[in-house]
Amino acid sequence: MTIKKIDLHAELIETGVEQVLIDLDKSLIGLEPVKTRIRETAALLLVEKAREKIGLAHETPTLHMSFSGNPGTGKTTVALRMAELLHRLGYVRKGHLVTVTRDDLVGQYIGHTAPKTKEVLKKAMGGVLFIDEAYYLYRPENERDYGQEAIEILLQVMENNRDDLVVILAGYKNRMNTFFESNPGFRSRIAHHIEFPDYSTPELLDIGSSMLDQLNYHFTKAAKNAFIEYINLRKEQPHFANARSIRNALDRVRLRQANRLFKENNGLVDAEKLSTLEEADIRESRVFSGGIDN
Amino acid sequence: MKLRQGTFSFLPDLTDSEIHTQVQYCIDNGWAVSVEYTDDPHPRNTYWEMWGHPMFDNPDAAAVVFEVNECRKQFGDSYIRVIAFDSSHGWESIKLSFIVNRPKDEPGFHVSREEVKGRSIRYSIKSYATDKPEGRRY
Amino acid sequence: MPDGSDKLTGKARYSAGVLEYKKMGYWEPDYEPKDTDIISLFRITPQDGVDPIEAAAAVAGESSTATWTVVWTDRLTACEKYRAKAYRVDPVPNSTGQYFAYIAYDLDLFEPGSIANLTASIIGNVFGFKPLKALRLEDMRLPIAYIKTYNGPATGIVVERERLNCFGRPLLGATVKPKLGLSGRNYGRVVYEALRGGLDFTKDDENINSQPFMHWRDRFLYCMEAVNRASAATGEVKGTYLNVTAGTMEEMYKRAEFAKDLGSVIIMIDLVIGYTAIQSMANWARDNDMILHLHRAGHSTYTRQRNHGVSFRVIAKWMRLAGVDHIHAGTVVGKLEGDPATTKGFYDVMREEFNPQSLETGIFFDQHWASLNKMMPVASGGIHAGQMHQLIHYLGEDVVLQFGGGTIGHPQGIQAGAEANRVALEAMIFARNAGDNYLQNGPEILARAAKNCTPLKQALDVWKGVTFNYESTDAPDFVVTPTTS
Numbered sequence: 007m008t009i010k011k012i013d014l015h016a017e018l019i020e021t022g023v024e025q026v027l028i029d030l031d032k033s034l035i036g037l038e039p040v041k042t043r044i045r046e047t048a049a050l051l052l053v054e055k056a057r058e059k060i061g062l063a064h065e066t067p068t069l070h071m072s073f074s075g076n077p078g079t080g081k082t083t084v085a086l087r088m089a090e091l092l093h094r095l096g097y098v099r100k101g102h103l104v105t106v107t108r109d110d111l112v113g114q115y116i117g118h119t120a121p122k123t124k125e126v127l128k129k130a131m132g133g134v135l136f137i138d139e140a141y142y143l144y145r146p147e148n149e150r151d152y153g154q155e156a157i158e159i160l161l162q163v164m165e166n167n168r169d170d171l172v173v174i175l176a177g178y179k180n181r182m183n184t185f186f187e188s189n190p191g192f193r194s195r196i197a198h199h200i201e202f203p204d205y206s207t208p209e210l211l212d213i214g215s216s217m218l219d220q221l222n223y224h225f226t227k228a229a230k231n232a233f234i235e236y237i238n239l240r241k242e243q244p245h246f247a248n249a250r251s252i253r254n255a256l257d258r259v260r261l262r263q264a265n266r267l268f269k270e271n272n273g274l275v276d277a278e279k280l281s282t283l284e285e286a287d288i289r290e291s292r293v294f295s296g297g298i299d300n
Numbered sequence: 301m302k303l304r305q306g307t308f309s310f311l312p313d314l315t316d317s318e319i320h321t322q323v324q325y326c327i328d329n330g331w332a333v334s335v336e337y338t339d340d341p342h343p344r345n346t347y348w349e350m351w352g353h354p355m356f357d358n359p360d361a362a363a364v365v366f367e368v369n370e371c372r373k374q375f376g377d378s379y380i381r382v383i384a385f386d387s388s389h390g391w392e393s394i395k396l397s398f399i400v401n402r403p404k405d406e407p408g409f410h411v412s413r414e415e416v417k418g419r420s421i422r423y424s425i426k427s428y429a430t431d432k433p434e435g436r437r438y
Numbered sequence: 439m440p441d442g443s444d445k446l447t448g449k450a451r452y453s454a455g456v457l458e459y460k461k462m463g464y465w466e467p468d469y470e471p472k473d474t475d476i477i478s479l480f481r482i483t484p485q486d487g488v489d490p491i492e493a494a495a496a497v498a499g500e501s502s503t504a505t506w507t508v509v510w511t512d513r514l515t516a517c518e519k520y521r522a523k524a525y526r527v528d529p530v531p532n533s534t535g536q537y538f539a540y541i542a543y544d545l546d547l548f549e550p551g552s553i554a555n556l557t558a559s560i561i562g563n564v565f566g567f568k569p570l571k572a573l574r575l576e577d578m579r580l581p582i583a584y585i586k587t588y589n590g591p592a593t594g595i596v597v598e599r600e601r602l603n604c605f606g607r608p609l610l611g612a613t614v615k616p617k618l619g620l621s622g623r624n625y626g627r628v629v630y631e632a633l634r635g636g637l638d639f640t641k642d643d644e645n646i647n648s649q650p651f652m653h654w655r656d657r658f659l660y661c662m663e664a665v666n667r668a669s670a671a672t673g674e675v676k677g678t679y680l681n682v683t684a685g686t687m688e689e690m691y692k693r694a695e696f697a698k699d700l701g702s703v704i705i706m707i708d709l710v711i712g713y714t715a716i717q718s719m720a721n722w723a724r725d726n727d728m729i730l731h732l733h734r735a736g737h738s739t740y741t742r743q744r745n746h747g748v749s750f751r752v753i754a755k756w757m758r759l760a761g762v763d764h765i766h767a768g769t770v771v772g773k774l775e776g777d778p779a780t781t782k783g784f785y786d787v788m789r790e791e792f793n794p795q796s797l798e799t800g801i802f803f804d805q806h807w808a809s810l811n812k813m814m815p816v817a818s819g820g821i822h823a824g825q826m827h828q829l830i831h832y833l834g835e836d837v838v839l840q841f842g843g844g845t846i847g848h849p850q851g852i853q854a855g856a857e858a859n860r861v862a863l864e865a866m867i868f869a870r871n872a873g874d875n876y877l878q879n880g881p882e883i884l885a886r887a888a889k890n891c892t893p894l895k896q897a898l899d900v901w902k903g904v905t906f907n908y909e910s911t912d913a914p915d916f917v918v919t920p921t922t923s
Contacts, residue, residue, distance in 0.1 A: 342673075
């Protein structure tokens with residue numbers, strides 16, 4: 007029996023893809039180019055499925071991807087959503103995400119790497135394998151590096167087991183580019199390159215506010231302004247990791263608030279006092295005196 | 301002669317996707333799945349060679365099908381079986397076992413009879429293939 | 439039920455004469471059974487005019503310390519402890535004049551590890567007791583302390599499967615037919631054909647022992663030739679239940695030893711040899727790594743009627759203690775008695791580590807089995823390949839499906855019959871594992887499998903209409919009423 011017509015919008019809702027996209031929108035601040043790319047990818051895959059149902063020529067599209075961008079720009083979070091999306095669309099059977107780095111794939115001695123890499127690949131089958139800082143797999147300076155062995159197995163499985171798992175390679179943009187240049191095998195097997203831009207200051211403030219919201223904290227107006235200043239200073243410093251740096255900064259702000267509450271020591275504290283972060287809690291940061299936060 | 305050991309030996313040989321459905325059933329039951337091979341199919345040859353450890357942590361059966369195919373590459377003319385272990389109390393043994401690869405030619409078994417006292421006979425069964433040393437049988 | 443004990447004490451209790459049992463201390467409505475008590479549940483049908491509580495107390499008395507009159511020698515004993523105590527009497531739902539009586543027995547009333555002793559108490563005298571019209575032992579709760587005095591099944595389901603190298607599907611068997619009259623040589627032919635065709639086991643019938651037409655040694659010799667030939671032809675471990683039932687223990691041991699010498703993996707006994715003989719044969723089987731098959735010959739004389747006798751679930755519990763590995767337990771869909779819910783209860787008693795109370799399947803008590811081995815139920819009698827989906831649905835995976843007529847009666851011969859059964863079975867298990875709604879789609883799954891297997895196609899055509907739909911005489915008293923939401 008062949009189907010003649012397919013309602014794409016109904017498919018979008020029935021497969022639950024629409025819901026994943028809405029969740030993605032809600033849970034991630036900013037990242038507009040990424041969200042657009044994901045919507046486009048979802049549309050393509052949905053159309054591909056529709057073509058299959060109607061009986062038009064189709065082939066399982068290559069789904070391996072690369073996510074490039076600075077740390078803390080939401081790559082892992084998006085990978086999680088992507089795994090769910092691919093599962094809803096029927097491109098991966100289980101939809102789990104296995105996150106690894108070089109150490110999980112490459113062995114210490116001869117004969118160690120192949121079983122290690124295969125273990126990881128088998129665990130990821132039915133889902134998505136996310137290789138963070140993928141360029142560390144390739145170490146041209148060391149000709150006896152076992153990373154090359156892992157790369158060969160990876161490439162083989164990415165080609166032969168396309169129905170079984172999707173691989174996402176992730177890392178800094180520049181280093182990813184170099185990696186792809188020296189490993190054309192990867193370049194040709196990856197269909198979707200998604201770039202994760204750095205967050206703007208207002209976006210980072212939003213991210214910080216929503217983190218605080220979840221924890222039942224809030225800034226005073228002065229504190230908020232101080233935090234904007236903090237963000238602008240911190241962004242220019244080395245090792246800035248976007249949302250991750252914001253989370254770390256807020257952890258330290260909370261620590262200072264707690265210390266302040268003890269030092270003030272003027273009797274009882276109420277909910278308001280316990281949840282208010284003040285300007286001083288922020289300005290004490292060494293970033294304001296030329297130091298570096300991690 | 302067709303070796304009839306295993307749960308599905310009377311069905312046509314299983315395709316990879318059929319193997320997948322059966323293995324997924326095992327995984328979904330929480331059983332660890334293992335690949336084993338041998339060139340000695342005697343019914344009481346309990347210990348086939350292990351193709352790696354039982355797979356305890358793979359949510360998808362593709363991992364097992366992958367290993368079956370790796371094993372086929374090396375031992376394509378041997379018997380290969382997939383077995384699933386249930387570790388729950390009161391069982392702690394195999395729950396499913398089925399052959400996924402067999403040699404092109406299966407010569408079968410010979411019954412030898414030794415007449416002993418009275419009318420009794422001692423039987424033993426021997427695979428024709430095991431006359432040759434391990435690794436050179438099929 | 440009216441409560442309150444009229445129990446007498448001291449001088450009043452022990453003056454000579456006849457007292458009501460309930461006044462002698464056999465009715466204790468406030469008694470809370472100890473974890474170490476054996477509890478029996480009887481269905482009692484008192485004579486007209488007999489108070490059900492008095493009847494229950496009488497059953498407690500007659501199955502423990504009492505006699506019809508007061509005896510002063512009671513007072514030389516810790517009689518309070520030894521008296522069985524009826525502690526609860528409930529009317530049976532939808533059955534006028536019948537009551538469920540709960541009776542607790544102290545552990546010290548029983549010799550460890552002896553079914554004979556247990557049954558001599560619980561069903562010894564009391565079933566002929568005049569004030570009762572009828573009496574049925576429905577269920578027993580066996581305390582762990584008591585279970586631990588038994589070794590249980592000699593082999594158990596898991597080790598049986600390991601020894602046979604057979605996993606993931608029911609085992610297949612067939613009883614050699616005709617039951618009587620075949621010579622040893624002809625008998626072995628049936629065994630060979632059936633095993634070679636794809637069955638795991640063949641079976642002697644309950645009344646095949648050593649008759650003029652076939653001496654037992656002949657049967658064993660020809661059968662083992664058949665087993666070994668079939669094993670070589672298929673590469674599988676095969677077996678045939680060699681029935682060692684005989685007139686004396688000495689003779690049974692002799693036959694069992696011969697079966698062992700010939701390399702058989704399994705021997706068989708009949709329930710009619712008695713509990714002590716069964717326990718002895720279980721010990722022998724354990725010492726000799728032999729699977730022990732029990733044919734429940736004779737059980738229906740006391741298990742079938744709902745109001746009198748002993749329920750088969752109790753027999754099953756006794757047999758798990760006694761230590762047999764296989765026991766016939768009903769087919770649900772075949773020619774012999776077997777209500778689905780009641781049969782499920784039997785199977786659970788045999789195969790589970792713990793049976794929670796489940797009135798709808800006739801299990802009245804939580805029962806722990808203290809890691810005693812599990813028994814493999816055997817489904818035999820009027821079943822055929824066309825029922826495979828129902829058999830697997832009702833009976834599960836750990837069961838021996840015995841297709842006697844359903845193998846030997848195949849129009850193209852015994853091998854074809856065996857192959858049809860095996861293909862039907864494997865196809866159904868495959869479909870079940872693959873997530874197919876096999877109970878509903880059973881006929882289509884079989885038809886599909888038959889495309890690659892002509893013998894199955896023929897079997898389905900020949901037996902397509904055969905069913906045995908008679909009302910069961912042993913259904914549970916409690917039914918699940920669907921809740922309306």
